[in-house]
Amino acid sequence: MNVFSKLTIKNLKQNKIRTFITIIGVILSTAMFTAVTTILSSIQTYLKESVIEQEGSWQMAYGTLTSNEVQTVIEKEQIQTAATVQIQGYAKRNEEPFQKSYFCFAGFSKEAYEILNPKLIGGRFPQQEGEIAIPYEMLLYDDNAQEYNIGQTTSFSIGKRIDGERLLGQLDYYSKTEELIDTTKQTFTIVGIYESLGAETFNTVGYTMITIPKQNSQMPQDLYLTVNQPKNIFSFAHTIALEKEPIFHTILLRYQGVVDNSRFYHVIEGLAFLIFILITGGSVILIYNAFSISVSERTKQFGLLTSIGATKRQLHKMIRIEATIVGMIGIPLGILSGIIGIGITLKFIGNGLVQLVGTSKHGMGLSISWISILTSVLLSSFTIFISAWIPAIRSGKISPMEVIRQTKDIRIPKKMVKTSKGLYNLFGFKWVLSLKNYRRSKKKYKSIIISLVLSMVLFISASSFVSYLNNSSSFVLQDAISEGDIYFNSYNEEISYSRLKECLNKILQDSIVEDGKIIQRAILDVDVPFELLEDSEQAIQEPTTTIFLYIMENQDFEAFMQSQNLDPKPYLTANQNRGVLFDQKKYIKNGRYQQRKILNSHTNLALSFTDTFAKQELPKLIQFQAIENIHTTQDILLSDVVSTLPLGVVGSDSLIILLPKVQFERFLKPYKFSEYSIHTRLVFQAKDHIKAYEEIQRYLLENGIINGKYGNLYNIAQETQGDRSTLMAVRVLSYGFIILITLIAIVNVFHTISTNISLRKREFAMLCSVGMTSKDLKQVTRYECLFCIGRSILYGIPLSILMDYLIYHAISIGVEIKMLLPILPTLIAIIGITFIIFFTMWYSVGKLNKENTIDVLKNENI
Amino acid sequence: MEILKVENITKIYNPNENEVKALNGVSFSVERGEFVAIIGSSGSGKSTLLHIIGGVDRPTSGKVYVDGRDVYKQSEEELAIFRRRQVGLIYQFFNLIPVLNVWENITLPVLMDGRKVNEEWLNELLDILKLQNRKSHLPNQLSGGQQQRVSIGRALMNGPAVVLADEPTGNLDSKNSQEIISLLKYSNRKYNQTLIVITHDESIALQADRVLAIEDGKIIRDERIRK
Numbered sequence A: 001m002n003v004f005s006k007l008t009i010k011n012l013k014q015n016k017i018r019t020f021i022t023i024i025g026v027i028l029s030t031a032m033f034t035a036v037t038t039i040l041s042s043i044q045t046y047l048k049e050s051v052i053e054q055e056g057s058w059q060m061a062y063g064t065l066t067s068n069e070v071q072t073v074i075e076k077e078q079i080q081t082a083a084t085v086q087i088q089g090y091a092k093r094n095e096e097p098f099q100k101s102y103f104c105f106a107g108f109s110k111e112a113y114e115i116l117n118p119k120l121i122g123g124r125f126p127q128q129e130g131e132i133a134i135p136y137e138m139l140l141y142d143d144n145a146q147e148y149n150i151g152q153t154t155s156f157s158i159g160k161r162i163d164g165e166r167l168l169g170q171l172d173y174y175s176k177t178e179e180l181i182d183t184t185k186q187t188f189t190i191v192g193i194y195e196s197l198g199a200e201t202f203n204t205v206g207y208t209m210i211t212i213p214k215q216n217s218q219m220p221q222d223l224y225l226t227v228n229q230p231k232n233i234f235s236f237a238h239t240i241a242l243e244k245e246p247i248f249h250t251i252l253l254r255y256q257g258v259v260d261n262s263r264f265y266h267v268i269e270g271l272a273f274l275i276f277i278l279i280t281g282g283s284v285i286l287i288y289n290a291f292s293i294s295v296s297e298r299t300k301q302f303g304l305l306t307s308i309g310a311t312k313r314q315l316h317k318m319i320r321i322e323a324t325i326v327g328m329i330g331i332p333l334g335i336l337s338g339i340i341g342i343g344i345t346l347k348f349i350g351n352g353l354v355q356l357v358g359t360s361k362h363g364m365g366l367s368i369s370w371i372s373i374l375t376s377v378l379l380s381s382f383t384i385f386i387s388a389w390i391p392a393i394r395s396g397k398i399s400p401m402e403v404i405r406q407t408k409d410i411r412i413p414k415k416m417v418k419t420s421k422g423l424y425n426l427f428g429f430k431w432v433l434s435l436k437n438y439r440r441s442k443k444k445y446k447s448i449i450i451s452l453v454l455s456m457v458l459f460i461s462a463s464s465f466v467s468y469l470n471n472s473s474s475f476v477l478q479d480a481i482s483e484g485d486i487y488f489n490s491y492n493e494e495i496s497y498s499r500l501k502e503c504l505n506k507i508l509q510d511s512i513v514e515d516g517k518i519i520q521r522a523i524l525d526v527d528v529p530f531e532l533l534e535d536s537e538q539a540i541q542e543p544t545t546t547i548f549l550y551i552m553e554n555q556d557f558e559a560f561m562q563s564q565n566l567d568p569k570p571y572l573t574a575n576q577n578r579g580v581l582f583d584q585k586k587y588i589k590n591g592r593y594q595q596r597k598i599l600n601s602h603t604n605l606a607l608s609f610t611d612t613f614a615k616q617e618l619p620k621l622i623q624f625q626a627i628e629n630i631h632t633t634q635d636i637l638l639s640d641v642v643s644t645l646p647l648g649v650v651g652s653d654s655l656i657i658l659l660p661k662v663q664f665e666r667f668l669k670p671y672k673f674s675e676y677s678i679h680t681r682l683v684f685q686a687k688d689h690i691k692a693y694e695e696i697q698r699y700l701l702e703n704g705i706i707n708g709k710y711g712n713l714y715n716i717a718q719e720t721q722g723d724r725s726t727l728m729a730v731r732v733l734s735y736g737f738i739i740l741i742t743l744i745a746i747v748n749v750f751h752t753i754s755t756n757i758s759l760r761k762r763e764f765a766m767l768c769s770v771g772m773t774s775k776d777l778k779q780v781t782r783y784e785c786l787f788c789i790g791r792s793i794l795y796g797i798p799l800s801i802l803m804d805y806l807i808y809h810a811i812s813i814g815v816e817i818k819m820l821l822p823i824l825p826t827l828i829a830i831i832g833i834t835f836i837i838f839f840t841m842w843y844s845v846g847k848l849n850k851e852n853t854i855d856v857l858k859n860e861n862i
Numbered sequence B: 001m002e003i004l005k006v007e008n009i010t011k012i013y014n015p016n017e018n019e020v021k022a023l024n025g026v027s028f029s030v031e032r033g034e035f036v037a038i039i040g041s042s043g044s045g046k047s048t049l050l051h052i053i054g055g056v057d058r059p060t061s062g063k064v065y066v067d068g069r070d071v072y073k074q075s076e077e078e079l080a081i082f083r084r085r086q087v088g089l090i091y092q093f094f095n096l097i098p099v100l101n102v103w104e105n106i107t108l109p110v111l112m113d114g115r116k117v118n119e120e121w122l123n124e125l126l127d128i129l130k131l132q133n134r135k136s137h138l139p140n141q142l143s144g145g146q147q148q149r150v151s152i153g154r155a156l157m158n159g160p161a162v163v164l165a166d167e168p169t170g171n172l173d174s175k176n177s178q179e180i181i182s183l184l185k186y187s188n189r190k191y192n193q194t195l196i197v198i199t200h201d202e203s204i205a206l207q208a209d210r211v212l213a214i215e216d217g218k219i220i221r222d223e224r225i226r227k
């Protein structure tokens, strides 16, 4: 081994703690770089995959080509997959020019299914002529949706769209002067319903009805392509000598990094940029400090080496070797821990992150891209290199002689020597000495103060960033309120209760769903006397109270009552109308859920409809004196109170009354509920809720119940899980961030101070040799600490408030939020800094005292 | 034969403010194998002169020739190599590298040159310096005299034409001092090296071939004691 490498390694070994801390610093910053770049690349991969899932993987397309033209394109070797879609013709759907005025009959080749990625959600894809699969969107927006269900046979007048001479296809926009000609009647059977066809965007003129391609036909074809080298897609497109211009799948190309990515980075600009600056700033300072310290600690060594003939190049090489060693240990470990950290984080909160970025059915996985790793390696190496280089250059400016004599360290500028006698008398010798020390070594203290101020600013900004996030209302989440995993809420009277019940039974029989219930909900506005309300102030603002009536199947009601140890019999058989009351209001305060009661009494309550029918007033909540006063036919006696709710009933900020179906039929049927205040709900429980959701959707669809049109199917399990993990995501990321930043800050300060002290060895030795005790010495350094802390606070607080304002400003663009002064983090920072400084001083001076100070003067080894 | 020639050297520190004229027109020349002692009161410019001869500190004006070569006409790189091969510097404070052991400290100039250590020569040196069984000790495990012998070993390792010592015994007791001087004299005679020693110690100065006295940056006396 080369003597310089050897010397470097020995130096590193000698200063174990400093080396260790430097490596920790490199690990921390590399880990943070890696974490950031890996998250970015995971987000990018996720976005790419969801685009492919929703819109297909095609990268460019040509509309309405002839077979010959298709042939000339697909012969090119740059093409990876070529998919043809035969445009068999158009049928008029409506006369509105821009709202899907046509049905487009399109023969899909095998490749077209592959790269356009239509997803079947009911039935199957066509297998023979005369069969079609229709888009789900059409069912949602078409008033005649019932006509287009699986198994239905419909005939269409199919012809060509032309605009003058020009034949138009799916990729051509609607033209005012276009016509449909040569129409012939054809009959098709609907065999399937599919979702998401990427090429069919909002503004294509017709819904794509997927058929099988006709053999040996000269029909025009749309051509969808993926290429081997997406990077060269535009130049490749130029080489194709067709009159038609291709269109490009720009969103996908953007996420594949072909098209300018800046829009993508705009999404994460703002805050992410601030975070990045904080991390980079912290890391650069950390690593820079580590090296400048390591170099200045050895200026004397460098001086000596110079005097016995080392060239500058050799000295720089030594610093490079040190940087390389530190980098070779720190960078791989940093990358590894960054990836592991992010991997674990994404495993637990990937779903939540998805909701921060967008929405999709699948969560976000870890995506390690070589580019992102390379970026962090380069960033870290660059930081290390720069950090090692600058001090090396600086040390090169000092001549070896000065270094050997240490004249630079000892010489005292004239103006500093003057100190008035008054000062001594006023503050005592030690104060004055430390003040002079402080002033004299302003330059050296500058590095401590810069480091302290930056650490303080880093810590405070990171904390205020987190508290802003936690305070913005968008992160206050619903907690899980119901055991149901999937709900179908039907608002539409067209779908009758019995039809839904039938459907439920079928689903329970045939699918993986484990349990399911049907339940009806009616919303009533009710008069509640003030004296019954717990919070009468609120009552003045809202004169009526809302009550949710839940109507359960009789046997479900019975089972529920039994599970609550209550007797269901009177409800099902008695002559008296009865209901069960649930009174727990949930509300959000300080970002947390709170619970309280709405009514102050739960005894002798009844919901009276007496005047409702006679005088057309609202139903009333009454507290009766004697049970005899209750009208058996017009009042609902609230004879039991429960504190848990049955499957399918969701707690809210309103009173809830549970009734068995039999009561509803007998008593409330005549009450005219407004059209929107009553709906039927199917509730399902399933372990694999994602698969169950798809199955349920399919069952409903095949029974003519279109999700999104006649009601909405919710995957509550996924939503709450997603919400919870979003919150987790924010917390984990932000606290992880604070912890890392704090570590960096601590390491930074420790570094600067401990070196500073060890550099002053000689000065301390001198003070000792003139009779200062080590106790005095400690006191002097303590006072110096106080000067440092004072200075740091002086600069740190205004800077932190400025950062706080910048973060506030960035967040307030998106979320309404109040500016918070980071008082607590500031206090923590001040206390923390004080602690760190004193600890470090104590440590360094202690270490210094272990060596015999006078020896330092006498036995002048470097 | 003339090995060293100093021509009208001037050295001014802090040329702008607080100007210090450390050397003021110093000229002399030294024959190969000569042992020269430099004496003078503290602050008279002795160390400055020695460093300028050794190629460590640049003169403000004037010229230094070693073996006929103009020292300060060389590039930084050549100057470093000159220091490494032609000059051996010894300090009052031994200036050893604390993380390297005796063997490594002594061979440093050779290793820095990227050459192989001449084991025979090293062993001879270690014998002369009586450091054979201290080879793998670290500097802080040695006495002051031993440390100074290590720094002498380092200075002699490359077989320099000129050995320069700045108060090499200033930090040692009289027994150790005499031992060090004897070593230097031995090497001076045996290898026909030129030896220049700064000293306050009259008994040491009297052992030299020639004594230069410096005062206020000027040579005030140049005395040949023996031939």
Ligand SMILES: Nc1ncnc2c1ncn2[C@@H]1O[C@H](COP(=O)(O)OP(=O)(O)O)[C@@H](O)[C@H]1O
Residues within 6 Å of the ligand: A402, A407, B013, B014, B020, B021, B022, B040, B041, B042, B043, B044, B045, B046, B047, B048, B049
């Ligand atoms: N780096 C320096 N900057 C300013 N003045 C210096 C420096 N080095 C030496 N001097 C001054 O130059 C003069 C000669 O110093 P030096 O050669 O060390 O004397 P000696 O070795 O004879 O005691 C002294 O006045 C000293 O203060």
Ligand SMILES: [Mg+2]
Residues within 6 Å of the ligand: B046, B047, B048
């Ligand atoms: Mg001197």
